[in-house]
Amino acid sequence: MILISLIALVASLALLSSVMLIYGVVCGKEMDNGLAQKQLDSAIVDMTPASAPKNGALWTVHADKGVPPVELAKAIAAWNVAVGDNILAGSVNPDFFAAGDMENAVYRLSTIAVSAANLSPSKLECGGTVTHAFRKGTAEVMWTDIVVGNEWLRSKPHIALTHLLGHALLLDHDDFHDTSIMRHSIYTIPLSFEVLKTDAQLLRNVWKQAKQKRRSSN
Numbered sequence: 001m002i003l004i005s006l007i008a009l010v011a012s013l014a015l016l017s018s019v020m021l022i023y024g025v026v027c028g029k030e031m032d033n034g035l036a037q038k039q040l041d042s043a044i045v046d047m048t049p050a051s052a053p054k055n056g057a058l059w060t061v062h063a064d065k066g067v068p069p070v071e072l073a074k075a076i077a078a079w080n081v082a083v084g085d086n087i088l089a090g091s092v093n094p095d096f097f098a099a100g101d102m103e104n105a106v107y108r109l110s111t112i113a114v115s116a117a118n119l120s121p122s123k124l125e126c127g128g129t130v131t132h133a134f135r136k137g138t139a140e141v142m143w144t145d146i147v148v149g150n151e152w153l154r155s156k157p158h159i160a161l162t163h164l165l166g167h168a169l170l171l172d173h174d175d176f177h178d179t180s181i182m183r184h185s186i187y188t189i190p191l192s193f194e195v196l197k198t199d200a201q202l203l204r205n206v207w208k209q210a211k212q213k214r215r216s217s218n
């Protein structure tokens with residue numbers, strides 16, 4: 001057991017050396033590109049999850065005490081219902097960990113951490129910030145940190161959390177549809193928002209790929 005732990009530790013350290021952290025990657029005014037993309041060397045590639053966990057959901061969501069549990073649960077359900085699969089599972093968790101906590105690398109794999117903060121107006125249009133930690137060279141996302149603005153948690157928590165989770169699931173902005181949850185500005189997303197069928201289909205494909213990666217790594 002100790003040997004296995006050591007191997008896991010060494011593997012996680014090796015993994016970390018190949019990880020790059022990026023901040024606010026998706027909070028721009030791009031139009032609909034489907035999945036979030038990264039420029040790698042000379043190519044632009046879609047971001048994908050590093051792998052699916054052995055059991056359960058694709059991503060586990062952990063939120064700090066500043067995030068209303070009921071609103072987080074509603075946002076998670078919005079994505080699971082739209083995709084038709086349990087891609088997200090999670091809760092407000094006393095063991096919440098913040099961005100840059102490298103000691104918990106193993107624990108963080110396939111995790112989305114959500115915290116609340118007072119943000120500057122420039123960051124509020126997107127609801128907050130989304131940071132993906134991904135492997136250099138492949139754009140495979142290992143974990144994601146979301147910071148949601150307290151202002152939105154007071155006024156439009158369901159919309160802000162659902163929008164930011166959409167980015168965490170690797171979706172880009174979409175301003176072609178008036179009712180899309182992925183419009184670039186939270187100010188313009190209606191209370192009766194929807195997850196577009198095209199976005200839900202993209203996420204089903206991502207989930208399928210992640211499951212295949214899991215099978216081939218076993």
Ligand SMILES: [Zn+2]
Pocket residue numbers: 026027028126127163167173183184
């Ligand atoms: Zn956004």
